[in-house]
Amino acid sequence: MILTLSCPDQPGIVARVSTFLFERGCNILDAQQFDDQETGVFFMRVVFEGGAAEDLREAFAPLAKGFSMRWAIRDPKVRRKVMILASQQDHCLADLIYRWRRGELPMDLVAIVSNHPRETYAHLDLDGVPFHHLPVTRATKLEQEAQIWALIQETGAELVVLARYMQVLSDGLAAKLEERCINIHHSFLPGFKGARPYHQAHARGVKVIGATAHYVTADLDEGPIIEQDVERISHRDTPKDLIRKGRDIERRVLARAVRWWLDDRVLLNRTKTVVFTD
Amino acid sequence: MILTLSCPDQPGIVARVSTFLFERGCNILDAQQFDDQETGVFFMRVVFEGGAAEDLREAFAPLAKGFSMRWAIRDPKVRRKVMILASQQDHCLADLIYRWRRGELPMDLVAIVSNHPRETYAHLDLDGVPFHHLPVTRATKLEQEAQIWALIQETGAELVVLARYMQVLSDGLAAKLEERCINIHHSFLPGFKGARPYHQAHARGVKVIGATAHYVTADLDEGPIIEQDVERISHRDTPKDLIRKGRDIERRVLARAVRWWLDDRVLLNRTKTVVFTD
């Protein structure tokens, strides 16, 4: 079982939570706590064995209420439902599917949505995951997003991954997906926001490029950062080389962020994240 | 205050410990737990505010005994006493002194020992730290180690740092300094054990070199690893270049290991370490 929580800091939180677990015969395997002294918020993630999720949730609710906690108790054996939105560039999509099949990402892929037709991914074995072609233009954006939202509700998707989806979500959809929509931005934010970041990086002559996985919010490229990574480049690298090298960074940064999310390691801390990494 | 402990795993450890702290009015700021399922040993580090070290220790002792804990409660405001052993190469020594003066390493430097005379470090301002020239030859090794040991006892040094000391400690001295003697080895162990590792690395044609900070044990180059880091090299690098690049790696790896030790982040796990990094 995994328990995650955040609440205003006060003495006794760990004592109460761990005593709660002990009294129900649970054994803590791994735990991390963090007290953000700037915001006064306390964060905790506990992995334990023993107990049934439903019972624990019911029993924990009053305690949680007393501390004004945002919290969740989850059985990691119950896989989260995930929807991937993709566009023409398929490297992140292909990578996520590979890792999912391989068992690296414990999730149920409930839908793959693209604004491009299935043929775009002719060489990709989707392994039975339903594919939805939802084309979009400026004029039809509203309708298309409504279709996406309907699909999210229908499939019960808990996480939406923008795997180089390249479409900006409307404020409305972003708000509905708070804390459960992860985007991969192909730059080391906050450097090179906006379009064509690798061309921007080439023009500026940087010596290191990066990618950023972040929660999607109404503020474009300003969502809470979950993970970032970088790679060295040189003057020999053309924008095309940067795009190629960037694909590798994007793939691993997005995969890590998704994996950590599935593992309940990512906790929201206002405009930032607390990530209890493995 | 910082509480660290390790003990055979069993349910209730966190509950008992955190309740103990709560009942004494302590507030947990940061905590990490880890249960090594291979060895069945549980590790914990808790940073908290409130309480007096001496009182807490006395009160905690019975609880600790019940769980067969190895444990410590330490007031981080009480600085640890540290002795540095150095040899001709002074980059690690100079770096540690700089970081200490700068406030990066919260320790009391009680002695600097070298088998080379003070003049070797003519350009180094030791800032009043006592310097001891203890030359050593094969024939006088025993006597010199006895002098080192006397100095450790006299100064109350809790940690001994081998800052490129280049002398192998005898099994006897190594045993006395278990868990409180850190060495920096100038290779990415277990590759290139023994002498002249950069020359070995050059001869083998590796593309990355590294350094390793580890606890000193009777088994040369086999002590529990605390920290490692690496840097890329190329065919253009001569052994001299590797030595130069290696100095940078050695300095930062050793400094991190010492800092983590001073911060009670390094816990021994048989032949390995648990490091609750920041």
Next chain:
Amino acid sequence: MILTLSCPDQPGIVARVSTFLFERGCNILDAQQFDDQETGVFFMRVVFEGGAAEDLREAFAPLAKGFSMRWAIRDPKVRRKVMILASQQDHCLADLIYRWRRGELPMDLVAIVSNHPRETYAHLDLDGVPFHHLPVTRATKLEQEAQIWALIQETGAELVVLARYMQVLSDGLAAKLEERCINIHHSFLPGFKGARPYHQAHARGVKVIGATAHYVTADLDEGPIIEQDVERISHRDTPKDLIRKGRDIERRVLARAVRWWLDDRVLLNRTKTVVFTD
């Protein structure tokens, strides 16, 4: 066009070579030279535009002979023929195929050989590349290698990539494939040679793991290293985690080595390599 060469160092090599190119109307776009002062061997790689490969080769031969050069002039538009040998673990195979399809690896995949049947890679679209199931046992190793060799000759494969093939090539086959067979070893050589390196790494308690791409030679795990990379790990990582993290390192290290080889960037320097990286 790409010209690569190595020869005993002497004055005038660059002058003769570049004058040769200039006189034939060729323009140098990128070039790197390196003089190994230890071995006295000079290495050069020149990318230039202009000229026809066949004509240039004929004209260059006498000059090359005068300097006792090992050399090649290649038209990068003529794709190299590559055979991949794989085993049960398909992450390197899948990655190479993805990169090939995506245009990151300019090669003609002429054969995929495995000691496991095609069904092992059921989810992998081989895109028409001939697949050969060549099972192997101790008793049939000789015969199987003969089949592999026959296939290499038949397909004209210039490069053989061992994509986690897990079978040791016989000395005989290794010798035939000198400088054109690349293996990925799942450790940071020379650390953890031999079997189950991630388990070895876990047991030793290292803080960084790595992978190594190297030329295959008769000396197991001792071939000239082409590329290495690493990733940080912690005490929380089980051998299973290391294997998972390692897959990522293996994929990118092998892909880089293959890409550099295809790009004529890897030159043999006795037991080492000169890699003129991009």
Next chain:
Amino acid sequence: MILTLSCPDQPGIVARVSTFLFERGCNILDAQQFDDQETGVFFMRVVFEGGAAEDLREAFAPLAKGFSMRWAIRDPKVRRKVMILASQQDHCLADLIYRWRRGELPMDLVAIVSNHPRETYAHLDLDGVPFHHLPVTRATKLEQEAQIWALIQETGAELVVLARYMQVLSDGLAAKLEERCINIHHSFLPGFKGARPYHQAHARGVKVIGATAHYVTADLDEGPIIEQDVERISHRDTPKDLIRKGRDIERRVLARAVRWWLDDRVLLNRTKTVVFTD
């Protein structure tokens, strides 16, 4: 000897240059060329043995003129004169001095200038390098810069290193020091320009921080980037931690940039640099 040049690309440059060297009995040890196909500028760096700098310069001038080259021939045994400007934070200053004394930076330190008095660096052994206290206020900036400039002329300083100098040079002084003034900016540019970048990074919640060495130009924080490096951080890091971790990055990034400059590896390419790294 080291020859560096850049000029509009045209066929025959390498042939002419290498033939020139060959005819004068010089032997090329290491060389790199790069043709920027975007700007049409060709860059070259050649290390060779043989010849006398003065003679070679005289003989090379007509050839250089014919190709409209920016060029230099330098004897690496003649050390470059370097002035360091520092402010209260002394980690980069201390690091440069250490490396210089150690032989890592082949330069003559002709002056250390600070807007703080000598006592600020009481623990630093300047080893006889003249120290100049040139305080500065808004009102006296012009006069202080005039003093700096006079000192540069007087000492013959060829390179000015801003080692966390924290004062913005006027456009006029920046222009005079084109291509010979290196600054270390304590962020991974272009992210977090301006003041207090580590506080900005903390507020934004990035997962990686960095530092940037660049040529100083009139455009603040926009000068050609020479080198960048990064380090991972986590939610546990306070701004104070970032500042501490940043010091390590700043030191090594600045040291690399200075070393490469001294080694004639940094060539200006409009608003970017070509760095022929070792």
